[in-house]
Amino acid sequence: MSRIEKKIPFYDIGESYKELKSEIDSAVARVLSSGWYILGKEVTSFEEDFAEFMGTKYCVGTSNGLLTADPDRPGKGGVREMNRLQ
16 A cells, blocks of 8 residues: 655744734734733724624634634533523
8 A cells, every 4th residue: 555645834924924014013012002912902803803704793702713612512602602692
């Protein structure tokens, strides 16, 4: 049985940062200046922009993808709990 090996190149985040440096630095400065590292205007703005981009009415920002992977997890902001709260 033959084995095919394919090398996947490592993503160089530094190059992307260079391209978007002023926009990223400005956003980081706004967050740090506001003192709102959780929730706040920046998160609300992201949620509204992303919901519009996705063509949906709502978007809920989470700290990571793991929180969104278990929609039935009670008390953790899962999809079913959000639907219940509406």
